[in-house]
Amino acid sequence: MEKVAIVTGATSGIGYETCLSLARDGFYTFATVRDVKKAEKILQIAKKENLKIEIIELDVDDEKSISTAIQKILSKKQQIDVLVNNAGWGLFGSVEDVPLKNFRAQFETNFFGIISIIQKVAPVMRKQKSGVIVNISSVAGRIGFPGSPAYISSKFALEGLSESLRYELGQFGVKVVIIEPGVIKTNFFSSMKIAEPKPDSPYKEITEKVIMGVKMMAELGTPPSEVATTILKAIKEKDPKPRYIVGNDAQMFLEAKRAKTDTEFENYLKKELFPS
Numbered sequence: 001m002e003k004v005a006i007v008t009g010a011t012s013g014i015g016y017e018t019c020l021s022l023a024r025d026g027f028y029t030f031a032t033v034r035d036v037k038k039a040e041k042i043l044q045i046a047k048k049e050n051l052k053i054e055i056i057e058l059d060v061d062d063e064k065s066i067s068t069a070i071q072k073i074l075s076k077k078q079q080i081d082v083l084v085n086n087a088g089w090g091l092f093g094s095v096e097d098v099p100l101k102n103f104r105a106q107f108e109t110n111f112f113g114i115i116s117i118i119q120k121v122a123p124v125m126r127k128q129k130s131g132v133i134v135n136i137s138s139v140a141g142r143i144g145f146p147g148s149p150a151y152i153s154s155k156f157a158l159e160g161l162s163e164s165l166r167y168e169l170g171q172f173g174v175k176v177v178i179i180e181p182g183v184i185k186t187n188f189f190s191s192m193k194i195a196e197p198k199p200d201s202p203y204k205e206i207t208e209k210v211i212m213g214v215k216m217m218a219e220l221g222t223p224p225s226e227v228a229t230t231i232l233k234a235i236k237e238k239d240p241k242p243r244y245i246v247g248n249d250a251q252m253f254l255e256a257k258r259a260k261t262d263t264e265f266e267n268y269l270k271k272e273l274f275p276s
């Protein structure tokens with residue numbers, strides 16, 4: 001039977017490439033976007049290559065939009081084999097400079113919206129006794145650094161959620177996978193939001209250094225198609241691992257984290273990020 005996939009945030013970057021990879025592999029793919037006008041490019045490719053990609057409107061920040069989208073999908077296809085929780089964005093600025101409402105907005109998309117989608121899709125997968133939920137975390141979901149605590153903590157939260165969910169759903173034959181990309185060359189860095197530092201903020205310099213650093217790394221970033229390839233590989237494995245790392249940068253940092261004590265790693269990261 002034809003397999004069915006849902007991907008959030010399909011307008012660009014990792015979500016866009018993942019939709020194409022899944023559809024090229026034969027999945028009937030629901031490419032969800034918050035603004036359907038931005039789906040023209042993917043629709044053109046789908047038409048040209050005769051891919052089964054259907055656009056569904058879904059804003060991860062809007063509970064009603066999520067319910068409507070999942071209901072629409074279930075009225076068309078009675079099964080869901082793969083859910084890729086990809087939609088997300090980055091908020092930069094120190095803990096003291098980011099207003100609490102902006103911290104919450106970051107968590108709304110990168111964390112709470114994902115819970116809401118899972119609450120609607122997991123019962124379907126549980127009844128099927130099959131399915132894979134792929135959560136797009138980040139190397140920033142395992143390593144904290146200054147300048148982006150809202151983004152980092154939203155991804156740390158997603159890691160914890162995914163680990164718990166893996167046990168809860170695993171007993172019903174539903175798999176949960178975390179993807180941890182390093183720096184990927186996408187629109188992420190042009191869409192990221194930067195909190196205005198307070199006039200007397202002592203964090204302006206360190207935040208600017210981090211933003212400049214990640215933007216420079218992004219120029220040489222891993223292509224999003226590599227993340228899509230890893231996602232496809234993970235969902236096709238009989239027993240997928242809990243985590244898949246993508247990119248040499250992510251591999252290097254996470255290997256160092258595994259090999260060192262917390263204090264050793266902190267000193268290592270300070271030297272890597274802020275060489276004197």
Ligand SMILES: NC(=O)c1ccc[n+]([C@@H]2O[C@H](COP(=O)([O-])OP(=O)(O)OC[C@H]3O[C@@H](n4cnc5c(N)ncnc54)[C@H](OP(=O)(O)O)[C@@H]3O)[C@@H](O)[C@H]2O)c1
Nearest residue numbers: 009011012013014059060061087088138183184186187188
């Ligand atoms: N790029 C990296 O270096 C990197 C590294 C690690 C992890 N990640 C993660 O990878 C995921 C995809 O990011 P990307 O790099 O591919 O960036 P991207 O090209 O900016 O794509 C982000 C996607 O998320 C969508 N989105 C944002 N907020 C949304 C909302 N409320 N509802 C629905 N869709 C929403 C965007 O839609 P619009 O077009 O409408 O804005 C876009 O389709 C994110 O979760 C990000 O945290 C990225």
